[in-house]
Amino acid sequence: MDIKEIKQIVDLMKRADLTEFAVEEESFKLQIKRATEAPAQPQIVSYAAPAPQSPAATAAPSPAAAPAEAPAPTEDNSTYITSPMVGTFYSSPSPESPTFVKAGDSVKADSVVCIIEAMKIMNEIQAETTGTVVEALVENGQPVEFGQKLFRLS
Incomplete structure (x- = not known):
């Protein structure tokens, strides 16, 4: 050669x-x-400056501002299936196939709930817990981040 x-x-x-x-x-x-590290993509972050307030506006909150405060914490016993990686979320193995899970389905720890494509590799994501799917929190084909909530279980 x-x-x-x-x-x-x-x-x-x-x-x-x-x-x-x-x-x-x-x-x-x-x-x-050969190394295939993709160049880092620049991230543009913009911050809005706070609006100037007059001294009278900061002295006492108006009655209309009271409902804007955070609601009282509610008792939420939900568990979540989160993304173990960054990639693209797919709810079924192919566009013609039915979704892995939908609201109302029961899942076990080894149940496959979705696929996340990362670096051209399809990764089956398992529930890793038992429960009933209450809702899917991500749309098919949507990019997901590490730790992002994918499904809510009861």
Whole structure:
């Protein structure tokens, strides 16, 4: 194998987005690995400046402002299935297939509830707890973050 063939293999790896390649011939062995770290995407964060308030407005809250305060905490015995990774949420194995779970379904710890695609790999997500699905908190095809709540169980 000459250098020209090796360069062709490297070009093929780039075009096919391969990270690893190995070939072995009679007395020749070649193994190529390449880093595929995607460049960090810049995140733009903007903050709104607080609106200036007059001294009279800050002296006493108006009666209309009282309902805007946080409601009294309610007793919520729900458990949540959260995303173990960043990726794209899919509620079924294919567009033609029925969803893994829907509201009212009972799940066990080993029940598959969805798929999260991460780096072109489909990862089946299991419930890891038992309960009844109350609602799905994510839409099909929506991107999800690590730790994001996917389903609410009772």
